[in-house]
Amino acid sequence: MKNVAIIMGGYSSEYKISLTSGNVVFNNINRAKFNPYRIHIFKEKWVYVNENNSEFPIDKSDFSVTINDSKINFDVVFNAIHGTPGEDGLMQAYFELLNIPQTSCDYYQAALTFNKRDMLSVLKPYGIKTAESYYLNLGDEINVDTILAKVGLPCFVKPNKSGSSFGISKVKTREEFLPAIENAYKEDDEIIIESFLDGTEVSVGVINYKGTVTVLPITEIVSENDFFDYEAKYLGKSKEITPARISEELKIKIETVAKRAYEVLKMKGFSRSEFIIVNNEPYMLEMNTIPGLTTESILPQQAREAGISLPELFENAIELALKK
Missing domain, CATH: 3.30.1490.20 (ATP-grasp fold, A domain)
Incomplete structure (x- = not known):
C-alpha cells in the first residue's frame, strides 16, 4: 500500500477552493491500493489532518509526519493546491529536491504557466494565437x-x-x-x-491518461455575468456545456492547438486551457496546471463525459507520478 499525501490549501485567495478539491480527491481515492493523508499547507502551518480533525505537524526537512511516536513517509504527493505555492513551481521544486514524486507538472512548467505573460510569449512562435x-x-x-x-x-x-x-x-x-x-x-x-475577444469561450482539459496525451471533451462556457468570473465559476452564474456546441472541424482544430501547447511545454499531469473562438480560430487565454477537482469543476465534468470516473482519474495521476 502506497502512502499518498494529498496537499491542499495554499497561500492565495484560492485556498478554500483548494480545500474542496483536496477533499474530493481524498474521498475518491482507491483505498485498496492507497493510504490517503490530508495535508493542509498554509503560511502559518503545514499539518496532517486526521478523521477527527486533529492536526499533526509536518517535518519540512523530509516531508514526514510523526503520529504516536511512529514516523510516516509518503511515497507520492497528490497536488491539489491552486495558486501559490502549489501551482507556481515552489512545491514542485521542493518535492524534486526531496525526491518525492508528485502528480502535477515539473517546477519550471508550473512557474511558466502560472505567469500568463511568459507562457503566452513562449507559445506564440508555435503558431498559437493570443489576444x-x-x-x-x-x-x-x-x-x-x-x-x-x-x-x-x-x-x-x-x-x-x-x-x-x-x-x-x-x-x-x-x-x-x-x-x-x-x-x-x-x-x-x-x-x-x-x-476583448468577442467569441465563444471554451475550456479544454488535456491529461496524460495511461501514458497517452489525451484531450478530454471540450466544455463551452456561457456566463450570465460579463465574463467567466469568480461568481460564474463557483456560484452557479454560468452554464457549462460539455461537449461544446461546435462543428467537428472546429473541435479538431481546438484539440490540435491544446495538445500542441501541452506537448510544447512538456507538461505532465492535468492541465486545463481556456480559449476564445473568434472567426473559427482558437485564441489562448491561459493554462491551469492544477485545475479545480471539485465535483462541479470543469475537468472532472470532462473526464465523466469521456467515461473516466473520479477514482480512475485520480488513480491514473498517482500511478503516472510513481512511474516518473
Missing part, C-alpha cells in the same frame, strides 16, 4: 491613451499570476480603467491588459 496585450508592472507609468490605443475598449485587466478570476475586471469605459488596474494590483505586482 492583443499590454504589460504593466507596479510602479510603471500608466499612459492610458497609449494602452487603450493598443488594446481598445472593452478590454480585460488581469493580475499576471492569480487564479479563479481574482482581480480580473472587464473594462468598458475609460473611467473604469484605472480602478481596474488598482484592483489587479491587489493580487499581483504584474498586470496583463488584453483586448
Whole structure:
C-alpha cells in the first residue's frame, strides 16, 4: 500500500477552493491500493489532518509526519493546491529536491504557466494565437491613451499570476480603467491588459491518461455575468456545456492547438486551457496546471463525459507520478 499525501490549501485567495478539491480527491481515492493523508499547507502551518480533525505537524526537512511516536513517509504527493505555492513551481521544486514524486507538472512548467505573460510569449512562435496585450508592472507609468490605443475598449485587466478570476475586471469605459488596474494590483505586482475577444469561450482539459496525451471533451462556457468570473465559476452564474456546441472541424482544430501547447511545454499531469473562438480560430487565454477537482469543476465534468470516473482519474495521476 502506497502512502499518498494529498496537499491542499495554499497561500492565495484560492485556498478554500483548494480545500474542496483536496477533499474530493481524498474521498475518491482507491483505498485498496492507497493510504490517503490530508495535508493542509498554509503560511502559518503545514499539518496532517486526521478523521477527527486533529492536526499533526509536518517535518519540512523530509516531508514526514510523526503520529504516536511512529514516523510516516509518503511515497507520492497528490497536488491539489491552486495558486501559490502549489501551482507556481515552489512545491514542485521542493518535492524534486526531496525526491518525492508528485502528480502535477515539473517546477519550471508550473512557474511558466502560472505567469500568463511568459507562457503566452513562449507559445506564440508555435503558431498559437493570443489576444492583443499590454504589460504593466507596479510602479510603471500608466499612459492610458497609449494602452487603450493598443488594446481598445472593452478590454480585460488581469493580475499576471492569480487564479479563479481574482482581480480580473472587464473594462468598458475609460473611467473604469484605472480602478481596474488598482484592483489587479491587489493580487499581483504584474498586470496583463488584453483586448476583448468577442467569441465563444471554451475550456479544454488535456491529461496524460495511461501514458497517452489525451484531450478530454471540450466544455463551452456561457456566463450570465460579463465574463467567466469568480461568481460564474463557483456560484452557479454560468452554464457549462460539455461537449461544446461546435462543428467537428472546429473541435479538431481546438484539440490540435491544446495538445500542441501541452506537448510544447512538456507538461505532465492535468492541465486545463481556456480559449476564445473568434472567426473559427482558437485564441489562448491561459493554462491551469492544477485545475479545480471539485465535483462541479470543469475537468472532472470532462473526464465523466469521456467515461473516466473520479477514482480512475485520480488513480491514473498517482500511478503516472510513481512511474516518473
